Amino acid sequence: MGSSNDIQADSNGHSAEVGTELELDVTNVAHGGIFIARHEGRVVFVSDTLPGERVRARLTSASHKSFWRAETVEVLTPAPERQPHIWAAAALDRDPVDRAGGAEFGHIELGFQRELKRQVLADALKRMAGIESEVMVEPVPVGPNASPGDAADGTGWRTRVRLHVDEDGSVGPYAARSHRVIPVGDLPLADRLLEAAAPLDKMFPGAASVDIVAPSLGTVQILVAEQDDKGRRRHTPKTLIREVVGEREFRLDAAGFWQVHTSAAETLYRAVQDIIDADAFDPRAANLDLYGGVGLLAAAVGDRFGSTVRMTSVESDPQATDFAAENLAEWVGASVQTSRVDRFLNALVRDSSSAEKARQSAATVILDPPRSGAGKEVIDLLGAVEPAQIVYVACDPVALARDIALLAGHGYILRRLRAFDLFPNTHHVEAVALLSR
Template identity: 65%
Template sequence: MPVRTPPRRHQRPAAAPNPTVGTELELEVTGVAHGGVMVARHEGRVVFVSDAIPGERVRARVTEAKKSFWRADTLEVLEASPHRQPHVWAEASLDRDPEGRAGGAEFGHIELAHQRELKRQVVADALARFARVDAGGLEVQALDGDDDSSGTGWRTRVRLQVAADGTVGPYAARSHTVIPVRSLPLAAEAIAEIAPLATRFGDAASVDLVAPSGGRALTVVTTRDGSRPPAEAITERVGDREFALDALGFWQVHLRAAQTLTTAVQRAIDADAFDPRAANLDLYGGVGLLAAAVGDRFGQATRITSVESSEPATDFAARNLSDWVGARALTARVEHFVKGLAENATALERGRQRAATVVLDPPRSGAGRAVVDELVRTGPAQVIYVACDPVAFARDAALFGDAGYGIRSLEAFDLFPNTHHVELVAHLTRD
């Protein structure tokens, strides 16, 4: 008879897997949620469903089951929305098992005009819930040429992942599984031409493809130990101006995004409230794109300080902003830079801070309370907030609102067609 050793007291039996995961459900999809998924309910529980459209009835498989919500992937559309189209990326379509669908084009099965309507709904819902702001008249604007191309061919930067066997491709959605693909429909033509989709890589972890507007497209391979070739400087053109930056440095991805945001920021600034001698700021300034937008509108004597945590980006910003005698670029974390600005200022500096225009272009997580609280203590005349995440922006807008800064204008741009992402440019001033 086999002898069974009793478990030690500090050991617990392994938990049984959640029996709900893998279950297939028929769901009525009722709305859109932030993050590129749709909303349904099953026996009162919220289910976030991928690859669906509001108004559809779908068969979906549960992939995650938490107390507060479930996640599910669409397997079959039982009643289709009139806004459904063949997916722009064959490797991401419903024909594939969900685990084998390429990620990065989660709205590719939806007509472009309806994509923008869903994005508008997400923005309006976030502002209503977090900031108590009515964005009823907002429209998500398309960039020139995107409707003609069905929202493809716009990405000037693509990162491909490399699997353990050397296969290259994008990750599957919400996964680190590399999906081999034969096409990159969202990529600009110059990217598609150099994409090594059939290549096997040895010790590589990722492959970056970059197509700058001011030169040839290039490939940068990063190995599994994090090493890569020495940084190569590239040039991006916006109108008549050139910007130098590192090949893997931050730059807007859509080939027309930099010009769109330059114009939008210039339009958002109230010229009557702008003082070129004030302590104007460009926070999270990168290589100086938006500081240059301010300088180009208000002249070479404009004083503006661009603050960026990346030292290489700051070095490029100093070079890119050299046309303006009052411009400077500082390397610092924004939360550290703004801390104590008001408290340590002289009377003259406090006056310049109160007259300032602040351009704020934070990462996807938003600026956050630490930055907003310190910033409003300086009392700037106006804030131009550029946001790539509507929920993070709405939370920050609520903080600004509590300090007496309201949204005076808001524009939304579809800088990322066939994905759920949307870009906002807001003008905030004191009540």
């Protein structure tokens, strides 16, 4: 018997208990790697399936009035795009509580995964911003360490993997939708050098996590994070690594942010260079690289428009801004600021002279926020800065669509949009958008 929270009765007297099995027809994809079915009119979000399937699914949550959640137990009628899961540890023949997380589209043919990601992005833009988009999700190449077949099945691309640590010290990914550590024998999404170096059979008693990082130059790094006395992850000691993009080398801490797919940094560097409207670009304007990390996208702008271009890269992690200062050192017009973006923009809006305001309104702003997006406060501040163009690099389609709708309130129109499959076999998708007035 579930707890009282687990049982829900609606106004029609329909009720359900967690653990109940239902037969469901799956009709659509939703954001977040789950799919939509209906049971007696109520939406049920189902995992491990795809549109066009009939499945037997077990309810995992029935406490919400308007929707329930379920996980697939058995596929009764498979969709034509279903394939054997690329990772045995995440496959349907495992009990749902023992299925490894992080590859929630691995049972779907790669081309159709991209179609589903396109639908999620197009649907979010339509629903949240009223925009009809014909965006495609473009494939990207895998890196030099890939095995034959990796490009075809979307494996061998992940250059950063975090393994979690169980109470007894054994390591593994979390199970899907839980914090249960699952021991695994392989990591098919990982870069092949990373996978070979991963200490999957070693014990790390007392550790909080084990990060494995495969930089494009040098050897694979294994970073063991200890726990503090409250069980929180401690920072790992600084470990310098180097990443190469085109002709450029970036220095950074192995534990710091870097784009994850073997081709992601190069793809975004080129996409940002390509999408900027050169006619609207003013090298003397107060150009900004917001959420700048170690300077990847600022460098993309400098390398396209020349080293005298004025640009400030803003990032909250002081270690990342130290590296950004080094990485952009030969670029005379570049500067870096350690600050939260909202605080930086607040000061800009409050303190700028009228001459500086004119330089801001001629600016190109690169915006590459974390998964939650820029949000209303930052978008409203940007609206007050009134830059000439905004290049928005987004790893969450719904946050992007919300922020595009907010920017529309400040007169910005979506001019171009590209999307890239930088996370094959997961539901994630990266997009690069150009907005101007």
